[in-house]
Amino acid sequence: MGKIPERAALAHMYAVMQTTTACDERFREEVRAGQLQAAFYPVRGLEGVCAALGAVIGPRDYLVSTYRNLGDAIAKGVPLGAVVAEAAGRVTGVSKGKGGPMHLQDLAAGLMATTGIVGSGIPIAAGLALAAQLDDDGRVAAATFGDGATAIGAYHEAMNLAALWQLPMVFVCQNNGWAEHTPLGEYVANPDLAGRAAAYGMTAIAVDGFDPIATWQVLDEAVTRARSGGGPTFVECRTYRLLGHVGLGDYSYMPEHELEAAMERDPAPNFRRWLISQELATETELEQIDHEAAAAVDAAFEFAMSSPPPGPEELHRDVFLDESMLVVQ
Amino acid sequence: MTAPVSAPVSSEDAAEVKRMSLGAALNSALDCALALDEKVILLGEDIADPAGGVFKVTRGLSTKYGTRRVRATPIAEQAIVGASIGAALGGYRPVVEIMFFDFVAIAMDQIVNHAAKLRYMSGGVTPVPITIRTLVGNNRFGPQHAQQLEAWFMHTPGIKVVMPSTPTEAKGLLLSCIFDEDPCLFIEHSNLLFTQKDDVSPADYRIPLGSADLKRAGADVSIITYGAEVHSSLAAAEILSAEGIDAAVLDLRSLVPLDLPAILGSVGNTGRALVVHAAPTFGGPGAEIAALITESLHSELRAPVRRLGGANVPVAFANELEVAPTAQSIAAATRALCA
Numbered sequence: 102m103g104k105i106p107e108r109a110a111l112a113h114m115y116a117v118m119q120t121t122t123a124c125d126e127r128f129r130e131e132v133r134a135g136q137l138q139a140a141f142y143p144v145r146g147l148e149g150v151c152a153a154l155g156a157v158i159g160p161r162d163y164l165v166s167t168y169r170n171l172g173d174a175i176a177k178g179v180p181l182g183a184v185v186a187e188a189a190g191r192v193t194g195v196s197k198g199k200g201g202p203m204h205l206q207d208l209a210a211g212l213m214a215t216t217g218i219v220g221s222g223i224p225i226a227a228g229l230a231l232a233a234q235l236d237d238d239g240r241v242a243a244a245t246f247g248d249g250a251t252a253i254g255a256y257h258e259a260m261n262l263a264a265l266w267q268l269p270m271v272f273v274c275q276n277n278g279w280a281e282h283t284p285l286g287e288y289v290a291n292p293d294l295a296g297r298a299a300a301y302g303m304t305a306i307a308v309d310g311f312d313p314i315a316t317w318q319v320l321d322e323a324v325t326r327a328r329s330g331g332g333p334t335f336v337e338c339r340t341y342r343l344l345g346h347v348g349l350g351d352y353s354y355m356p357e358h359e360l361e362a363a364m365e366r367d368p369a370p371n372f373r374r375w376l377i378s379q380e381l382a383t384e385t386e387l388e389q390i391d392h393e394a395a396a397a398v399d400a401a402f403e404f405a406m407s408s409p410p411p412g413p414e415e416l417h418r419d420v421f422l423d424e425s426m427l428v429v430q
Numbered sequence: 431m432t433a434p435v436s437a438p439v440s441s442e443d444a445a446e447v448k449r450m451s452l453g454a455a456l457n458s459a460l461d462c463a464l465a466l467d468e469k470v471i472l473l474g475e476d477i478a479d480p481a482g483g484v485f486k487v488t489r490g491l492s493t494k495y496g497t498r499r500v501r502a503t504p505i506a507e508q509a510i511v512g513a514s515i516g517a518a519l520g521g522y523r524p525v526v527e528i529m530f531f532d533f534v535a536i537a538m539d540q541i542v543n544h545a546a547k548l549r550y551m552s553g554g555v556t557p558v559p560i561t562i563r564t565l566v567g568n569n570r571f572g573p574q575h576a577q578q579l580e581a582w583f584m585h586t587p588g589i590k591v592v593m594p595s596t597p598t599e600a601k602g603l604l605l606s607c608i609f610d611e612d613p614c615l616f617i618e619h620s621n622l623l624f625t626q627k628d629d630v631s632p633a634d635y636r637i638p639l640g641s642a643d644l645k646r647a648g649a650d651v652s653i654i655t656y657g658a659e660v661h662s663s664l665a666a667a668e669i670l671s672a673e674g675i676d677a678a679v680l681d682l683r684s685l686v687p688l689d690l691p692a693i694l695g696s697v698g699n700t701g702r703a704l705v706v707h708a709a710p711t712f713g714g715p716g717a718e719i720a721a722l723i724t725e726s727l728h729s730e731l732r733a734p735v736r737r738l739g740g741a742n743v744p745v746a747f748a749n750e751l752e753v754a755p756t757a758q759s760i761a762a763a764t765r766a767l768c769a
Contacts, residue, residue, distance in 0.1 A: 163520065199551030204551045212558060213519045213550060221539050224509045228524075233500060235471070235522070242516070251632020255539070258509035265504065419554040420587050422611040426640065426687040427587075429722065 106156055106315055106319070113392065114313060118148040118369040120394040121172040124181065127398050128188070131356050133349055139188045139202050142169040143344035147275050149313035149368035150338040151176040154243060154273055156321045159211070163233065163242040165226040166215040168203040169275070171244050173215070173408070179207040181397055182404035183370070191408035197413045199419065219280075220246060220253035223272070227259045230268035236310070241327040243271040249280025251294050260335070264302040267332035271323045272298070273333065277342035278308065280298050282354050298335035310338030311366040314375075343367065450630040453623040455597035456563075459604040460525065462634045464495045467523060470608060471499045473510050474527025478502035482528055485565065485623055507536035515544050525608055528564040530575045531617065545613040546588030561607040566619045566708075568659075569745050576579030578657075578709040578743035583615050584685050584718065585651050590639055591685040592619040595660035597628040603635030603683060610639065619658040626661075640687030644696065648678030651702040651768055653717060653760065654693055656682040657704045660672070665757035666764060675768050685715055689710045690722060697723050698726075701732035702767050708754035738763045 106114065125144050131137040136149070144151070144314035155176025158164065166173040174184050179195065187194025188202035196207050201403050205216035213229055216222040226244035251274065263270045274294055298305035304326065308319045316338055321332035329356055341363035344350050352360065376382040389399050419429050450458060453557050463470045476757060478497050482489030494501035503581060514524035525671050528534050536539060541562065545762050547559045567575035583591045589632050590612055594600035600618070607614035640731075645660060653663045660681045667677040680696050682689060697703040705716035716737035738760060740753045 105553035165516070195553070196551055196555065199553050200551035206552050206556055208555060213516075214544075214552070216537060216544065218543055219543060221508075221512065224540065224568070225511020225516040225519070226546065227509065228513035228518070229520045230516070231513055232517045232520025232522050235517075236520070255512060257509045259512065261504055262506065262513060294542070350729070361504045415553075419550045419552075421590075421687075422557060426590070428640070428686075428688045428690055 102195035103318055104176050106317060108381060110156050111376060112386060114152040114317070115149070115369070115372055115376060115382070115387065116230055116390045116394060117152040117155055117172070118313070119391055120181070120397055121148045121151060122369045123394050123398045124175065124185075126172055126402070127402060129349060132149070139190070140347055141202055141233060142347050143350070144169050144172040146277055146340050146343040146363065146368070147172050147310070148353070149317055149372060150273070150310045150340060153313050153317040153320050154245065156317055157324045158241060158243055161209050161210065162240050163213050163226065163276070164211055164245065165213055165222040165227040165229065165242070166205070166245045167191055167219065167222055167247065167250070168215065168217045169247065170205055170215040174205050174212060175383040176211045177203060178206070178210040179212055181401040183207070185401040186405035186408050191407045192411040192415070193404065193408040197327045197415055199415065203274050206256055208349070220256045222246065223250065223259040224262070226342050227263050227268055227270060229382065231266065232262065233269050236268070239328050241269045241271060241324055243273055245273045245275055248276040248278065248285055248294060249281065249288075250274070250422055252280065254289055260298065260301045260303070263284070263333040266329070269327035269330070270333040271320065272333065272335040273420060274337045274383035276337050276339050279342050279346065280342070281346045295335060295337040298337070303333045303335055305335040310340035311368060311371070313368065313372050315422055443545060446633070447631050449627045450597050451624045452594070452597040452600045452618070453487050454476055455628070456618065457489065457491070457602040458630060458632055459489060459601040460491055461606070463525065463605060463608045464491060464499060466634060467642050470523045470525065471501065471503050471517065472525050472527070473503050473514055473644060475503055475505055475510070475529055477527050483527065485620070486578060488527070505631070507533055508540055510532055511537040511540035511545065511562065515540060515548070515558050518558045518560045519556055523559055523608060525561045525563060528562055528730040530571070531564045531566050531575050531579055534562070534575050534579065541589065542586050546586050549612065557611050558613050559611050561614045561616055563602070563604070563616045563618065566617060568620055569747055569749065572747045573744035576674055578707070578740070581686055581709055582667045582712050584715055588613070590614040590687065591617070592639060592683065593619075593685070594607040594683060595622065595657055595681050596626060597684060598630050599637055599643070601604070602629055602635050604638070605634060606636045606639050608668045609636070614639070617657065621658050628719050637683070640689050642681065642689035642692035643681045643683055644678065644692070645681045646679040648676040648700065650676045652680055652696040652700045652706065653704050653706055653764060654680045654682065654696070655706040656685065657706055657708065659755060662708055662755060662757045663760055666760035669757060670760045672765055673765070675764065676766055684709055685759060693719065693723060696728050697714045697727055698730060701730060703735045704738060704753050704760070704764055704767055705735070706738045706760055710742045711737050712742045714739045733767050736763060736767050
């Protein structure tokens, strides 16, 4: 099996996955009930990839994520109440309700930005990796993005830059098989994303993204390589999107048999069974984590829904450092 | 709004002042910034020695400060601007060179959706203190190397827009941009890079953004302009002076922030305003400025505010197909306004 995380780290990975699954489901419930008017991008299917990344990078390491960001935010340790409050447009949100669910960041957690535009966070992550390289302080920068991002120009420009400058960076491709509503095979001639990445002159590895331990092993090596000056790594985490692209979802375009097969590999329950079978956690321990995850989600929604929206003074604030620079409001 | 600064404030002995072109003054500004703050880094195509930039503005800087801080990049504007945004989030003050203004189109997503919005959409958590230097070519390069696109960025909340007209001001304004806490677009004009020379201090000095400079006082009409058109406007004012028309020329120096008090002050005195720029009149900066003047001073105006911008066309190659205002066309428009 190779190297695996410590027992406590495994428990934390499971907690991240279970919290992500529970929070994702709660988001959709609230949208369905009309309690939340937000474009929510389900993260179901990616829980193992998010947890594995969270286990190999620390709060000092940089992460730039994309709009399907809930698992990344939880894995990076962003306070869940502030995440949910942001999605609800409340002043207690991570962006005071001015960014919404697609725009999360938390400097203390090292989540530097999440972008709503496919692929555009990748050059920004390369810039953070450049800062880390110049600072020479052992930090790494990771970018998470879907398979769809591998078709856009910003991705290719950033891949070349990172390889050229040997930046301490990990490209985490969450290959969920779908670019919005179009399957991988219909928008690229060569679906071997890792193979294409290797052509830029960097280490590139494909891994089963439904296997949190295999993913952890590959990401751990990638981070170690980046920290030791070995340059960037591209990791293609092969999973499947268990829900629609956005909101409550339109599944009509997703083949039923593919969805059913993927659902068999639902990350959190499978990881739970594996931990028990390997005697790496007890049922009692995992029940405790399940309970804590549910409680954390309840508390986050309670906090968010009882928080006020931003006041009118926030409208013109934060365009510039000095609000008077707007001149004409 | 800060008071206009006409003369640079130098901490160094006046004897050290050197004759500098605008290009040399920019080089001096970058040199100062790199020396002052180790977090200042430069990124752009061909900017490292021996090339030193296609217009030589960055010549010598990679040799002096090393290629870790003065980095030549691939031809990849999205990566250049995106990486500078990331480096800024990581504590650096990147100064980016986009070779020609037309090429910002390649980097628009990074500039508009990220650099300009990240402070706002994070509720103030992630400011992006980058400076994007870019250059307006001229018709000798043809339509893809000559356009002035500043109106796009006036219409993009969150980015400052600066365009100097003289070497002394170019240096002071660029240093202000580099040490500003917000993203700044700093627009240079190729026709000004090597023509006029000023006595410029090699020391650090700053000209606040949002402070217009009255380049010429006048009682009859205010010509409000910026960038290369400042010189055409001053030449027009000379022509008009011989005819008994006393024209003021106000150099805005920055469009965002806009020194509205200086504009309204000048037009309040003269009662007439002509807004001049090389960008097309239609949908151009002059439309906004004219509207602001009219909204504030309508009853005091002696004539409707006029705009004189470029023709509503791409910049044509042949010299005979003149697009931007000239001293003659500015004088003619001013004359008509005063008739």
